[in-house]
Amino acid sequence: MSNQKKTTKAVALVMIIMILSRLLGFVREVIMTNKFGRGMETDAFFAAFTIPDVMYYLLVGGALSSAFIPVFTSYLSKGDEEEAWKVASTFINVSIILLLVLSVLGMIFADYLVPLVAYNFKGEQLSLTVELTRFMFPAVTFTALAGLETGVLNSYKIFNAPSIGPILYNVGIILGTIFLSSKFGIKGMAIGVVFGAVSNFLFQFIFVAKKAKNYKFTLDLKHPGVRKIFKLILPALIGLSVTQINLVVNQNIASGFDEGSITALRLANRIMQLPLGIFSVSIATVIFPTITSQIAKGEIKEFRETFSMGMRNIFFVTIPSAIGLMTIGVSLIRLLFVRGAFKENDAQITASILIFYTLGLAFQGGVQLLTRGFYANQDTKTPVKISFIAVLGNILLSLFLGLATPMRVKGLALAYSITSFINMSMLFNTLRKKMGGISGKEIVVSSLKTTFASIIMGISIVILNLIFSKYFNIHNKQIQFIQVSIGVLLGAGVFLFTANILKMQEVRDITMILRRKKAGN
Numbered sequence: 005m006s007n008q009k010k011t012t013k014a015v016a017l018v019m020i021i022m023i024l025s026r027l028l029g030f031v032r033e034v035i036m037t038n039k040f041g042r043g044m045e046t047d048a049f050f051a052a053f054t055i056p057d058v059m060y061y062l063l064v065g066g067a068l069s070s071a072f073i074p075v076f077t078s079y080l081s082k083g084d085e086e087e088a089w090k091v092a093s094t095f096i097n098v099s100i101i102l103l104l105v106l107s108v109l110g111m112i113f114a115d116y117l118v119p120l121v122a123y124n125f126k127g128e129q130l131s132l133t134v135e136l137t138r139f140m141f142p143a144v145t146f147t148a149l150a151g152l153e154t155g156v157l158n159s160y161k162i163f164n165a166p167s168i169g170p171i172l173y174n175v176g177i178i179l180g181t182i183f184l185s186s187k188f189g190i191k192g193m194a195i196g197v198v199f200g201a202v203s204n205f206l207f208q209f210i211f212v213a214k215k216a217k218n219y220k221f222t223l224d225l226k227h228p229g230v231r232k233i234f235k236l237i238l239p240a241l242i243g244l245s246v247t248q249i250n251l252v253v254n255q256n257i258a259s260g261f262d263e264g265s266i267t268a269l270r271l272a273n274r275i276m277q278l279p280l281g282i283f284s285v286s287i288a289t290v291i292f293p294t295i296t297s298q299i300a301k302g303e304i305k306e307f308r309e310t311f312s313m314g315m316r317n318i319f320f321v322t323i324p325s326a327i328g329l330m331t332i333g334v335s336l337i338r339l340l341f342v343r344g345a346f347k348e349n350d351a352q353i354t355a356s357i358l359i360f361y362t363l364g365l366a367f368q369g370g371v372q373l374l375t376r377g378f379y380a381n382q383d384t385k386t387p388v389k390i391s392f393i394a395v396l397g398n399i400l401l402s403l404f405l406g407l408a409t410p411m412r413v414k415g416l417a418l419a420y421s422i423t424s425f426i427n428m429s430m431l432f433n434t435l436r437k438k439m440g441g442i443s444g445k446e447i448v449v450s451s452l453k454t455t456f457a458s459i460i461m462g463i464s465i466v467i468l469n470l471i472f473s474k475y476f477n478i479h480n481k482q483i484q485f486i487q488v489s490i491g492v493l494l495g496a497g498v499f500l501f502t503a504n505i506l507k508m509q510e511v512r513d514i515t516m517i518l519r520r521k522k523a524g525n
Contacts, residue, residue: 021167022282028174033274034340035181036193041345042264042271042354044129045190050270051122052136052194054255055114056144058121059106071236072152074296074382075229077159081297089218091229092156097221099152103145110141121252122266124259132190139194143201147173150201153208156215161293165211169204176200232382239384250395250402254416257406265413268350271341272357272417275333276365279325284318284369288376296380304439307380312443313513314373316450320510322369323451324458324499326362331465332491333358335472339484348479357417364421366451367428374431377442386434394427450510457502464498465491 040046072095079088110117114137118130125133150173154166180196188195224230258265291314298307329336334355342351375387398419405415436442472478472487503511 021164021171022286025167025170025174026278026282028171028178029274030278030340032174032177032181033271034343035178037267037271037341037346037350038344039181039185040190041347042267042350043345044263045132046267047122047259047264048125048129048133049136049190049193050266051118051125051255051259052133052140053197054121054251055110055117055137056140056147058251059110059144059148071233071240071384073155073159073292074379075233075236076156077293077296078300079229080159081300086218087229089216090220090222090224090227091233092216093218093220093222094224094227094230095233096152096219097223098225100145100149103148107141107145110144111138114138114141121255122259123256136191136194139191140197143198146198146201146205150205150208153205153212156212157208158289158293160215162211163290165208169208172203172207173200176203236382236384239388242388250398253399254402254406254420257402257416258413261413264350264353268354268357269413269416271337271354272361275329275337275354275358276361279322279329280365280369280372283321283325284372287314287318288372291373292376292380295377299380308439308442311373311377312446315370315442315447317510317513318369318373319366319447319451320454320503320508320513322366323454324461324495326365327458327462328465328492328495329362329365330359331462331469332488332495333362335469335478335484335487335491338479339481339488353413357414360414360417360421362421363418364424367421367424370428371424371431374428374435377435377439378431381438383438386438387431390427390430390434393430394423397426398423450508453503453506453508454510457499457506457508460502461495461499465495468494 036046036049040049072092076088076092079085079091114134118125118133118137122130122133150169154169157163157166176199177193177196180192180194180199184192184195186192254269255266258269291310295307295310298304298310334351337351337355337358338348341354342348378384378387401419401422402416405411405419406413409415411418432442432444436444468487468491472483476483476487478484478487500511
């Protein structure tokens with residue numbers, strides 16, 4: 005089976021599991037907003053979740069994506085598994101020690117950390133945020149270790165088990181919300197976060213244990229592979245720190261807006277993250293070990309082909325997803341969230357923010373694979389430099405659009421989209437020069453065709469919305485479900501029909517994914 009067919013099949017499997025995980029994530033948000041609405045408590049929960057979240061992305065995003073997987077995979081691709089595990093053993097052991105220390109310190113100094121992410125919180129809201137932060141800090145250790153397990157399994161090109169882990173994580177939060185919130189309030193969700201993180205770690209551990217026969221309790225910090233990892237980590241951590249500073253700045257700005265602004269911002273972002281996680285992250289995750297192995301073997305032509313296929317398919321799904329969310333977003337939010345404590349006004353505010361977030365969806369999808377293109381070359385410095393420029397621009401734009409214009413919280417989402425485009429463009433041009441070409445013309449032509457097909461799709465959905473608004477009660481749940489369902493099916497049908505007329509290769513790729521051809525075909 006060719007590399008492209010193997011990659012496409014792997015993407016299909018991961019995508020199916022990822023869809024289930026993301027749907028459970030939506031169930032989690034629906035249950036939360038139904039019980040707590042969009043107000044002080046939910047703002048406190050999301051603010052408290054920021055600190056462990058930042059640590060997770062720094063440790064997992066920096067250590068795994070940029071350093072551990074490329075080095076570990078390079079040993080495996082040369083057939084030197086024993087040496088690979090010498091490196092992995094030390095890195096795993098160092099990670100465990102650091103995570104335990106950081107979690108304990110985070111719980112102790114939560115009073116000082118919370119004002120950094122929610123400067124405008126006072127009184128009861130500040131106290132609740134500190135308490136929730138302490139509850140959730142232990143989850144950092146287990147979530148980061150689960151991320152490390154994912155890195156090991158992905159290096160062996162095992163993708164199903166790591167994709168199931170987040171499902172268990174969401175189930176834990178859902179169970180905590182359903183069964184503990186009546187007694188502990190929103191703290192029940194925080195307990196569920198810890199339970200879900202532990203479940204994620206334990207599930208993946210079963211599969212990692214089968215591969216970890218050469219694991220040892222050792223701290224060989226002088227091993228060249230270990231030294232290589234730490235050399236690669238530092239620039240990535242600096243770059244990701246800048247990115248997370250942007251998140252903290254935005255949240256601090258939002259904490260000074262109307263009550264519930266942080267919640268609306270987070271909900272809109274999570275809806276936007278649905279296609280990003282299902283499609284872009286799935287494709288980038290599956291392709292990353294392949295392009296890393298191709299670079300290690302000097303297969304530059306194969307790298308270009310695999311990378312181009314990944315970028316074209318990312319745009320093929322994220323561009324129509326963006327236009328789809330713009331046109332059907334308010335109906336989707338009504339269907340999912342308007343019940344209990346979450347009202348129609350909350351839906352309108354969240355939908356207005358979502359529109360500005362979706363403008364950057366495709367660009368952010370491209371960034372997912374482009375950064376991995378650099379990491380596959382064991383180059384972590386270039387993405388750091390570009391990230392610094394993009395994030396600095398994002399912070400300045402957020403301050404201007406959020407505080408100096410009437411856009412307020414919507415301005416934060418627009419700033420995100422504008423700088424996502426800048427970030428992707430700089431990464432694309434730099435990687436193209438570095439690799440002597442990455443089939444850029446092919447990617448651009450495919451993207452233009454995708455955009456045209458997406459616009460036709462968007463027009464069809466707008467017409468559908470006008471029909472429903474005129475002839476049906478759009479505040480009825482059954483009508484909302486019918487409208488969203490028809491909108492999704494109509495949009496997908498019109499888009500694929502138009503793309504097929506344009507004879508796009510990506511239609512055949514998606515068809516292959518849907519058919520999920522049997523192994524050996």
